[in-house]
Amino acid sequence: xxxxxxxxxxxxxxxxxxxxxxxxxxxxxxxxxxxxxxxxxxxxxxxxxxxxxxxxxxxxxxxxxxxxxxxxxxxxxxxxxxxxxxxxxxxxxxxxxxxxxxxxxxxxxxxxxxxxxxxxxxxxxxxxxxxxxxxxxxxxxxxxxxxxxxxxxxxxxxxxxxxxxxxxxxxxxxxxxxxxxxxxxxxxxxxxxxxxxxxxxxxxxxxxxxxxxxxxxxxxxxxxxxxxxxxxxxxxxxxxxxxxxxxxxxxxxxxxxxxxxxxxxxxxxxxxxxxxxxxxxxxxxxxxxxxxxxxxxxxxxxxxxxxxxxxxxxxxxxxxxxxxxxxxxxxxxxxxxxxxxxxxxxxxxxxxxxxxx
Numbered sequence: 001x002x003x004x005x006x007x008x009x010x011x012x013x014x015x016x017x018x019x020x021x022x023x024x025x026x027x028x029x030x031x032x033x034x035x036x037x038x039x040x041x042x043x044x045x046x047x048x049x050x051x052x053x054x055x056x057x058x059x060x061x062x063x064x065x066x067x068x069x070x071x072x073x074x075x076x077x078x079x080x081x082x083x084x085x086x087x088x089x090x091x092x093x094x095x096x097x098x099x100x101x102x103x104x105x106x107x108x109x110x111x112x113x114x115x116x117x118x119x120x121x122x123x124x125x126x127x128x129x130x131x132x133x134x135x136x137x138x139x140x141x142x143x144x145x146x147x148x149x150x151x152x153x154x155x156x157x158x159x160x161x162x163x164x165x166x167x168x169x170x171x172x173x174x175x176x177x178x179x180x181x182x183x184x185x186x187x188x189x190x191x192x193x194x195x196x197x198x199x200x201x202x203x204x205x206x207x208x209x210x211x212x213x214x215x216x217x218x219x220x221x222x223x224x225x226x227x228x229x230x231x232x233x234x235x236x237x238x239x240x241x242x243x244x245x246x247x248x249x250x251x252x253x254x255x256x257x258x259x260x261x262x263x264x265x266x267x268x269x270x271x272x273x274x275x276x277x278x279x280x281x282x283x284x285x286x287x288x289x290x291x292x293x294x295x296x297x298x299x300x301x302x303x304x305x306x307x308x309x310x311x312x313x314x315x316x317x318x319x320x321x322x323x324x325x326x327x328x329x330x331x332x333x334x335x336x337x338x339x340x341x342x343x344x345x346x347x348x349x350x351x352x353x354x355x356x357x
Contacts, residue, residue, distance in 0.1 A: 027246055058208075095212075116176040119177055
C-alpha cells in the first residue's frame with residue numbers, strides 16, 4: 001500500500017517559489033537604484049539591465065526550435081498587418097520602469113517605490129481591462145475592482161504623504177506610479193503577442209529587444225549632449241549588474257508556478273514577496289532615502305489588502321450562473337418528453353402485436 005502524496009505540498013512549494021520571485025524584483029529595484037549613480041545616469045543603468053536580460057532571453061530563443069518558429073510566425077503576422085506594429089512597443093514601458101527604479105530608489109527607498117509602482121499597475125490594469133486590448137477581451141468594471149483600487153490609492157497617498165513631509169519631491173512617487181500604469185499596457189501587448197505566436201519566450205524577447213533599442217538611442221542622445229558615463233561597478237559591486245537577470249528569473253518562476261497557483265494566488269504571492277523583500281532591504285541595508293516606519297508598514301499592508309479586494313470574484317458572474325441553471329432545466333424536460341413519446345410508441349407497438357396474435 002503506497003502513501004498518496006499530499007496535494008498541499010506542491011502548492012506550498014509553488015507559493016514559496018513565487019514569493020522568492022517577487023523578492024527578486026525588489027532586489028532588482030535596489031540593484032538598478034545603486035547602478036544609476038555609479039554609471040552617471042539612470043538611462044545608462046537601464047541600458048545595462050536590458051542588455052543582460054536580452055542576452056539571456058535571446059539565448060533561450062536561439063536554442064529552442066519552437067521559439068524560433070514562433071518568431072518567424074510573429075514576423076509574418078506583423079508583415080501582413082494581422083498584428084499591429086504598435087503592439088511591439090510594450091518594451092518601452094519596461095524601459096521606463098528601470099529608469100524609474102534607478103532614479104527614485106536612491107531618493108525614497110525601494111519600499112516606497114514598490115508601493116507606488118504596484119498602485120500604478122493596479123490602476124492602469126483597471127483602465128486597460130475596460131478596453132478590448134487584453135487578449136482575454138474586455139472586462140467590465142465591478143464594485144470590488146473599483147473598491148480595491150481606491151484602497152490601494154489611499155495606501156499610496158498615506159505612504160507618499162509621509163515622504164513629502166520629509167522633503168521628498170512630488171515627482172518621486174509619481175514616476176513609478178506612471179511607469180506602473182504603463183506596465184499594464186505593456187502586459188496587454190505582450191499577452192497579444194503570446195496569444196498570436198503561442199510563445200512566451202518570443203513575447204519576452206520582443207519586450208527586451210524593443211526596450212534595449214530605445215535605451216540605446218536615449219544613451220546616444222545623452223552622450224551627445226554632454227552627459228558623461230562616469231564609471232563602472234567595481235569587483236565588489238558585480239551583483240548590481242544583475243537587474244536584467246533578476247527580471248528573467250521572475251518571468252521564469254512565475255511561468256512555472258502559475259499553472260499550480262492560478263492567477264489570483266500568483267498575484268498575491270508575488271506582490272507579497274515584492275513588498276516584503278522591499279521592506280527587508282530598506283531595514284537591513286538602508287540607502288540614504290530609505291525609511292521604514294509604522295506608516296510604511298501600514299501602507300504596504302493596505303496595498304496588499306486592496307489588491308486582494310480587487311482580485312475577488314466578480315459579482316457579474318451571476319449572469320453566467322443564470323445561463324447554466326436555465327440550460328439544465330430545458331435539457332431534462334426534453335428528455336422527459338422524448339421518453340414519454342418513446343414509451344407511448346412502445347406501448348402502441350406492443351398492443352398491435354397482441355391484436356395480430
